[in-house]
Amino acid sequence: MMTVIAARELRKEFTVRVRQGRLRRARRTVAAVDGVDLAIARGEMVGYIGPNGAGKSTTLKMLTGVLTPSGGEVSVCGLSPVRQRTRLARRIGVVFGQRTQLWWDLPLRDSYDLLRHIYRVPAAEHAARLRRCRSLLDLDEFLDIPVRQLSLGQRMRGELTAALLHGPEVLFLDEPTIGLDVVSKQAVRGFLAELGAGGDVTLMLTTHDLADIEKLCRRLLVIDHGRVVHDGTIEALHARYGSRRRVVVELEEPLAAPPEVPGATLVTAGPLRLEYDLTGATAGELLARLAGLAFRDLSIVEPDIEDVVARLYTGAPVTDAP
Numbered sequence: 001m002m003t004v005i006a007a008r009e010l011r012k013e014f015t016v017r018v019r020q021g022r023l024r025r026a027r028r029t030v031a032a033v034d035g036v037d038l039a040i041a042r043g044e045m046v047g048y049i050g051p052n053g054a055g056k057s058t059t060l061k062m063l064t065g066v067l068t069p070s071g072g073e074v075s076v077c078g079l080s081p082v083r084q085r086t087r088l089a090r091r092i093g094v095v096f097g098q099r100t101q102l103w104w105d106l107p108l109r110d111s112y113d114l115l116r117h118i119y120r121v122p123a124a125e126h127a128a129r130l131r132r133c134r135s136l137l138d139l140d141e142f143l144d145i146p147v148r149q150l151s152l153g154q155r156m157r158g159e160l161t162a163a164l165l166h167g168p169e170v171l172f173l174d175e176p177t178i179g180l181d182v183v184s185k186q187a188v189r190g191f192l193a194e195l196g197a198g199g200d201v202t203l204m205l206t207t208h209d210l211a212d213i214e215k216l217c218r219r220l221l222v223i224d225h226g227r228v229v230h231d232g233t234i235e236a237l238h239a240r241y242g243s244r245r246r247v248v249v250e251l252e253e254p255l256a257a258p259p260e261v262p263g264a265t266l267v268t269a270g271p272l273r274l275e276y277d278l279t280g281a282t283a284g285e286l287l288a289r290l291a292g293l294a295f296r297d298l299s300i301v302e303p304d305i306e307d308v309v310a311r312l313y314t315g316a317p318v319t320d321a322p
């Protein structure tokens, strides 16, 4: 396993001035990133999530050499992001939703030409990558329009392309789908999934849209108050928070008493609707128990990652594990 993104005890403190009374202002130090350890291997796709102000963007800025850490160690592609920022820039791609690396008054096509010269990419390589982006991200209809006239979704597709034309090994994305409509979100996710499938590009992305994570990331890092509070798969998060699959049964006629099923907890018992949480039994075992009933409809509801993450953010207690 080759580690391409590594951090140990990474910290960033900001000094902020807080108003105290009418005239006095006190200085206070806040730790935006408060001791983060990271080890991300080549080819991994990692989601970096957390509530507003958790420290996600600050972490990405330190990994990309935009901000100098206040403490700890960090290396990306074996380089020190701040000291070796120019060398690192050739090896990574960065998309920060709020900032642009495109020239506002130029069409995308010209920006891409300039980027080719800046990064000194061989013409054939550049052309091949651009061709692929054009087809996967449907760029052709707006390739010749000045960037400032593009819609957000079009610009985001243009930004992704710009970040990739020099063939980076690592891609950092800060909110790549923010503000996009459903179709553009799907285009961007599909593109990133395809990019990750090759196994060569390492991808780290922040998002508030958990569907991004579910579609793209095997691994999830959750940060809160500058510290990593979960590092693992989505399944591990569900297991940790005791979220369960639920079986919903719609009945043809009311029952005298809903059946008790070992390994399943009855959470709703309406006259025509039963809901069981699977605490030990499998869905198949539950259905075998209910086989004699006349039911109209039946569905299995997967645990909702939004719920789990909301509980994680609010520090709500973990439900009793099965």
Ligand SMILES: Nc1ncnc2c1ncn2[C@@H]1O[C@H](COP(=O)(O)OP(=O)(O)OP(=O)(O)O)[C@@H](O)[C@H]1O
Residues within 6 Å of the ligand: 014, 015, 016, 031, 032, 050, 051, 052, 053, 054, 055, 056, 057, 058, 059
């Ligand atoms: N330049 C700065 N000066 C002072 N405080 C800052 C600065 N940049 C960030 N902070 C503070 O650091 C903390 C972390 O901010 P950061 O932008 O990393 O959060 P985030 O997880 O990316 O949040 P969001 O989801 O809202 O984008 C916040 O409390 C923020 O107010």
